[in-house]
Amino acid sequence: MPKLILEPGRSIVGPAGTTLYTVGPVKEIPGVRTYVAVDGGLSDNPRPALYGAEYEAIVANKANQPRTMPVRVSGKHCETDTLIPEIALQPVEEGDILAVFCTGAYNYAMASNYNRFPRPAMVLVKDGQADLIVEREGLEDLVRQDRIPARLVR
DSSP, X not given: OOOOOOOOHHHHHHHHOEEEEEEEEEEEETTXXXXXXXXXXXXXXXXXXXXXXXOOEEEGGGTXXXXXXXXXXXXXXXXXXXXEEEEEESSOOXXXXXXXXXXXXXXXXXXXXXXXXXXXXXXXXXXXXXXXXXXXXXXXXXXXXXXXXXXXXX
């Protein structure tokens, strides 16, 4: 008899993760769209660029306000770094915190140092308690393996 084996990993782990971004510039192009830039993108979530993964999000510090502002959420890496092509958010401004849901399955596993960006920290939150489980990378982590050949040093 054939066996049916299911591995529900993504369906459990995906919804368990939320990625928090700090909003940078908000740029309105009248008659076109409003862009919301965040402090991440391809380096911490390549899925939208690679195969069109779609996400829901809210402005976490304005979660009780209505979502009336249509925007495009863009990362900070390059002109093709779009995290969410179209979404209605609460009125968003620089400094707000954007919470992107269901990022637990692949974000950290697929994160890279694209454009020499350090990977973000990971925090486990359960029953009102938060614990740092992966430290944020710093510049020293990025350059630790770099070497300058002696012939190029003056």
